Amino acid sequence: MTAVWEAVHRWSADGSRAALARVVDSSAAGPRAPGTAMAVSAAGRVVGSISGGCIDGELCARVPAVLDSGVPERIRYATGADALAPSLPCGGTLDVLVEPVDRSLRGVLPPLVASLRRGVPVALATVLTASAPGPGRHTLVPGPGGRVDLPVDDDALTQVRDLWAAGTTAPLDLVDRCGRELRVFLQSFPAPPRMLVFGADDFAAALTRMGHFLGYHVTLCDARPAFATAARFPAADEVVVSWPHEYLNAVSVTPSTVICVLTHDAKFEVPLLAAALRTEAGYIGALGSRRTHADRVRRLRAAGVTEAELARLAAPIGLDLGAETPEETAVSIAAEMVARCRGGTGARLRDVDSPIHRGGVGKPVPRVGV
The missing domain is CATH 3.40.50.720 (NAD(P)-binding Rossmann-like Domain)
Structure with missing residues (x-):
């Protein structure tokens, strides 16, 4: 995981255009957990993987359009009836955010990568709501007492910090100060075990x-x-x-x-x-x-x-x-x-009937600020 963020940071510092793809939601049977990431440069370099192969190529093909438009794109992948269409043959669903490494993301990369290198816990909050793009789309979530630049009230911010302290990586349904729904992806980077x-x-x-x-x-x-x-x-x-x-x-x-x-x-x-x-x-x-x-x-x-x-x-x-x-x-x-x-x-997987992917089973999407 660190290698993906290191690559995005390095390309950004070099002035290279690049995109970041992340799983921002998944079903229990999905092949990868929220927070799984892949970095793709405009020159075609790839670091990381979203699915282990079945949709990675299709995601890479979407990167030029995202870089040209400068607008993040959210795609849902699921098991499809059409064998030739991009899908998850092993089952489950993945919601993937593909975003350009723009001014908003570049603003948080240096402190984020510095924290990852030192093994210091940190979290990244990304606004997913389509009506809220722009420079403030990303914000770091520091420890207790630190400022979190999200347009929600203090109670909601406290809950966001609590979820980060618990190591939560998940989409959150918030309500902003004007009463409008705001969907945010909270990605926690705890200290390594x-x-x-x-x-x-x-x-x-x-x-x-x-x-x-x-x-x-x-x-x-x-x-x-x-x-x-x-x-x-x-x-x-x-x-x-x-x-x-x-x-x-x-x-x-x-x-x-x-x-x-x-x-x-x-x-x-x-x-x-x-x-x-x-x-x-x-x-x-x-x-x-x-x-x-x-x-x-x-x-x-x-x-x-x-x-x-x-x-x-x-x-x-x-x-x-x-x-x-x-x-x-x-x-x-x-x-x-x-x-x-x-x-x-x-036990050998061939000899048991339990799910292969167990992450997220029985974990509802947290609702914060309501």
Whole structure:
């Protein structure tokens, strides 16, 4: 996602004409979630993807007309009866906004991209109502107390900030100060979730690479300075030399945090896992054989860890993929993390009847200011 905004910013700074396509609404069965973006330059360069292929070419073909007119265009794609028409053969609907990178968008790009680079939470509000184009079409939504340049009352602005704080990316139905309906797309860019990897070995190196690939802010922690070095873990955002449980007790852990313990040493594992299992971390896993895990459980119980806390522990860590190498093990761990955090089963898709795309199920469009 960041690559798309970086490309738009770079082209804008170079004076190149470009357009931005974004999913601004979708059904539960739609292939991509709101906020999915693709950048297309007038020279035909493309960064990102809206659908994974089935409508991307058609969207690119619309860009010259949008650039010539300077007027944003909204298109709805759905499953069509005509196999030759642009549609979503896998089902669902997508509402896509294609807009030129104009004065309004250029005005928010520098602070938006700066926030993304620093991992600072930010949101972008885009007015979708056709009668409200022009320079004020985009505004950044800062933190509490910051100014939001939308023509709605203070109560509605407070609700918009609350939705952003909750990480909402969705179209909002607002009412402006004159009582007119105003539709706004709120795109939230939360700080990246954290992955804490404890233990500095080849398995940890592979897992930090996987975590970086998945968009986590990755920290590698180990008490041994000879092993915990930036040179050995180039994919980690930070490498910390510290006793693992002391480091964990000193950092903020939220439900979006994942904790992976690969230390293979009880003197590190027991105090670390005892502390981890009392946090709000969304996923906690530990590497080791079943024999190692049985001994680990015995030690944790002796340390006062409850049965309810032990039930949160994914150990032995990962899904049953038959993994052998560090890289295969990293895939196994990442697959279990995604399944746990997204509510998946970990089963083969061919063997289950549940929806493939689960985002947005049961989530109505928020109505603000009414």
